[in-house]
Amino acid sequence: MSGNTLGKLFCVTNFGESHGPAIGAVVDGCPPGLPLGADDIQRELDRRRPGTSRHVTQRQEADQVEILSGVYEGKTTGTPIALLIRNTDARSKDYSNIADTFRPGHADYTYWRKYAERDPRGGGRSSARLTAPTVAAGAIAKKWLEQAYGVRIRGYMSQLGPVEIPFVSWDEVGNNPFYAPNAQIVPELEAYMDQLRRDGDSIGARIEVVAENAPAGWGEPLYDRLDADIAHAMMGLNAVKGVSIGAGFDSIAQRGSEHGDELTPEGFLSNHAGGVLGGISSGQPIAVTLAIKPTSSIRIERRSIDRAGNPVQVQTLGRHDPCVGIRATPIAEALLAIVLMDHALRHRAQCGK
């Protein structure tokens, strides 16, 4: 029942704190025989790494992954794959201030209410740094899905705060630090971020993730539906406040005659369903949207309380992403990969194929 494990057949158990000795994951359930090297994982980790543009935190982490088990002579063996990432840029400083006051909108407060004991350094376990093991595990799922079924998972940013980003081309996504599918809008995004940094404030974002070529038939009728597990995985990511599939919230105002995707012998004529019908994949692209809130660690002073309940003013200095959404794309891809692989394995168990 481990609360830090994602997946039921492809199980990712995440551990670590931002400034402890290491973070990592144990991936249990990967079938044997998958060609896998540290470079397969490193590639994805490098995509989410901080410090690669001026718009993200300047923490200098190598985020070098080590595969501790489950791989022999370049292939998975079917046993647990342990992934280790050492924390190398954990600056030693005095955290007593952070430990004693609560940032508005931050998990500081709720961790304290839940556990009493917590590691406050760099956000401890609530840090966005803990998405690295997720990305590492997701790299395995991505590779397996690609090899076994030709599934391709990609994502992009479709909105940065007030700025909507029209989709132009997948080809542009890798060419800018925002994962924007649109070269023309990048200067506007950069200008927006520069102003935001000057303001000492933060902003939200919208991310889209799509899985193509997932076969029809993955999922369950109710409760552990494919879309339910996707929603679980995505909402389990820091800062996510909303998840939708296909037409999502636009479905509210749609009529059935518009929303229901018609079929022809050549395939579906639209994809309002986002690739999931009745909790089970339809063979269409699985399309997921995330709403990401603005970071809670900002330079602007705000009202809060300390552990004794006294009123304080809180201002967060130091290295913090003004928009965690900027790095969310590879993480959301990893989460979608983990859920799809989990359901692919379930389907094999249930239906033998």
Add this chain to the structure above:
Amino acid sequence: MSGNTLGKLFCVTNFGESHGPAIGAVVDGCPPGLPLGADDIQRELDRRRPGTSRHVTQRQEADQVEILSGVYEGKTTGTPIALLIRNTDARSKDYSNIADTFRPGHADYTYWRKYAERDPRGGGRSSARLTAPTVAAGAIAKKWLEQAYGVRIRGYMSQLGPVEIPFVSWDEVGNNPFYAPNAQIVPELEAYMDQLRRDGDSIGARIEVVAENAPAGWGEPLYDRLDADIAHAMMGLNAVKGVSIGAGFDSIAQRGSEHGDELTPEGFLSNHAGGVLGGISSGQPIAVTLAIKPTSSIRIERRSIDRAGNPVQVQTLGRHDPCVGIRATPIAEALLAIVLMDHALRHRAQCGK
């Protein structure tokens, strides 16, 4: 790993098909000593029952629940509580037509792709009828949460298709068939539904659910966060295409200085977080929003295919809700109750209180 079980410590296993002998649930994990009678459950079931207004399907189901186990002399014993609801209005008719063609937007197609074998009668397992066991189980969770912590869970419809429903008062919610918190708008909703029925079409809706008095500290840091499990439960409900917490998708365009809820010694000054910070409850009301798509069974003819892949025109006659959102409020309440009770029990295990 049962895909038809919701919850990890408070476990609801759902079974049944729309036109089989019975539907029901086994609820495992309810602590001993909770006063419980069939009437506690029946009350909630009656709130979701079809046939109670002209805006919902006219299927005449008594939906009479029988408690088969786990209760002795009016109290739970700590052993599994089996809940049985017989299907009494399963009309015998020829389903070969439905069995052979696929309704656009319906699970018909994906069930067939997944299982090959399926029970097509009345939608089989994909029927909204299967929400009844969820509501029955949720009634137990609601009662336990209320008795153990004073938690109160309520919901309402905030939008019907294009019609937004401004919140006026909780007192109105029970006075109209839409669960609208607003008496004045009811005639407009009725007119809208009457026209929709004449059109033979269907429509989506937006539902809000709120849990008050949930203590701070329920949830987990990542993956099985409280909001993640809420998203899982809600997206596991038929027709839901989006879930959000607190400010939800509005968070995208919010700045951190606006979104982060300030604290004072008297409490939080706003609730953009929707009662969950870092995956753990903050003590504020837990506020959840659902986007519900229009029903796929409509009278309007649409293009589709049959099992042989031939093009067909599909038109669905018979008893079908033109807006499943109308009955979604008590179901969403039940789901929120199940998730909260599950996390309350997890918290007792983890933190001993």
Add this chain to the structure above:
Amino acid sequence: MSGNTLGKLFCVTNFGESHGPAIGAVVDGCPPGLPLGADDIQRELDRRRPGTSRHVTQRQEADQVEILSGVYEGKTTGTPIALLIRNTDARSKDYSNIADTFRPGHADYTYWRKYAERDPRGGGRSSARLTAPTVAAGAIAKKWLEQAYGVRIRGYMSQLGPVEIPFVSWDEVGNNPFYAPNAQIVPELEAYMDQLRRDGDSIGARIEVVAENAPAGWGEPLYDRLDADIAHAMMGLNAVKGVSIGAGFDSIAQRGSEHGDELTPEGFLSNHAGGVLGGISSGQPIAVTLAIKPTSSIRIERRSIDRAGNPVQVQTLGRHDPCVGIRATPIAEALLAIVLMDHALRHRAQCGK
């Protein structure tokens, strides 16, 4: 995490009390397309039913199973199969005496310590009656294993109290009420039981269960090993105090040169391993032994205490099996079937075959 669920992919959730309205199980995870009728299940239930010889309790239960879901037109659909057995011979009588004192060796005492609330009628949930849903679920697993892999699961009694029962032939097992594989010894067993009944006492037994034709490769390296899950299932059965695989406790005094089963191109030369090596099936017969304790409900007076802690003399009258081992064979077969099917499905997920 449901404590009343057996299996992780083939999940059997058991519910009910001896004298409540009904007992049953929900079986989630059975693949679609298995031909299944109530008679397939009834046949196994009839094998464990009380009242079929003078050596078992004379409770007259029809134990008629009803399939409530998951089967359509004689085939499983892949959705949960709910199985219902009504309690029809629950005699109404005054249980206040049983409710207030504790039978030596009985779960009375520990249920009271755990739950405070319990259903004392006929042993409530601790009754051997609750093995009926297990047998019903096991019938499904047996049939699937037979159809999918040709697996054959059989069991017999190898010892009744002090009387060892030499194995003669499988053909004899069904010809006597003891499941003894030996016709000649039956008169001795009958005489032993008759004397025991006159003494008002009870006795233990040893049961053997064997699965033939299970393919090599089912199981896991550690923790959820195939033998570990078998041990879990068997020790989860009422009155079982010991479980062993293959040579079992005889392994203690064996040397490696004797114990390790040699292989030749024609196969293994012995089966001390009992069909499991390193937690994974070897393709040899899987051989399991159970030690079953004597029933705790006996006519002989014994010292005990009441709920207030006062000393009392306890004597149990009424219908009770003097040797629960007599009916244990079909139950142990069912448990082995459930575990094997669970691991067969896991193996399909892991290794795709």
Add this chain to the structure above:
Amino acid sequence: MSGNTLGKLFCVTNFGESHGPAIGAVVDGCPPGLPLGADDIQRELDRRRPGTSRHVTQRQEADQVEILSGVYEGKTTGTPIALLIRNTDARSKDYSNIADTFRPGHADYTYWRKYAERDPRGGGRSSARLTAPTVAAGAIAKKWLEQAYGVRIRGYMSQLGPVEIPFVSWDEVGNNPFYAPNAQIVPELEAYMDQLRRDGDSIGARIEVVAENAPAGWGEPLYDRLDADIAHAMMGLNAVKGVSIGAGFDSIAQRGSEHGDELTPEGFLSNHAGGVLGGISSGQPIAVTLAIKPTSSIRIERRSIDRAGNPVQVQTLGRHDPCVGIRATPIAEALLAIVLMDHALRHRAQCGK
């Protein structure tokens, strides 16, 4: 559903291979606030370490544990505790011989049948080395049980091959390499082992583990009974072929009037139940017995086959324990601790205490 995870609320996920970079475990579910240092874990690891007497393998492993997460300023935080043990004495040599033939009685054969791909070096994942992470995790459980409930878990060897070891005193257990509770018999055990080594053979053993002061009320009625979960954990350990509780296999020949433990106001008068009645702890010592088979890696030549199915003679040279039972005592203690802590947490969830 991770097959390499033990426990449902106190979850131990084990990873690693004998000659890979590292082995370890992630322990999820430990409550916050437990004082914990690496030394608490190291102490237990040192008890099972190879190379500490001439009767066990001379592999020189420091088995130095590093705590990677979940502990801050000497206390657990409630988040996952990752434990890392580097493999330092993994000798590089040619394993192609071992990789191609199967040792009789060894997991070689079944791993190959299951996974096709495997790490053959030093037994890979089937190595007894993988019990180290279990011992490390068990050290946490032991400490928590002791602090929270005063539970004390101890074990000893009661038989080495043909030599029964009468219990004399707990005080002797730590004074000899066999964990024998009997100083006088040690010379006989040493002589037996010396002869066995000269013979190039191996032998089995019987181990007893006892938990004192576990409160009444831990466990579940059926399936996940306390004794069932103990059996699962113990049989999940390498080389275990049998598990029993209390009177165990002696129960077969006992009458109910002898087996059932009488109660008086001062407590139970005997403990044939071994501390578990109806699957739930009674408050008496929980007494478990394990049957451990002889090691399969022996110097004596035996018949086997290679991967191509050809007959071969197999002889295993190198470092191998002639009796894995000698080091099993601390491992069995760890397993019992893990299961008890798991049920302690479940009980807190279920019954709030």
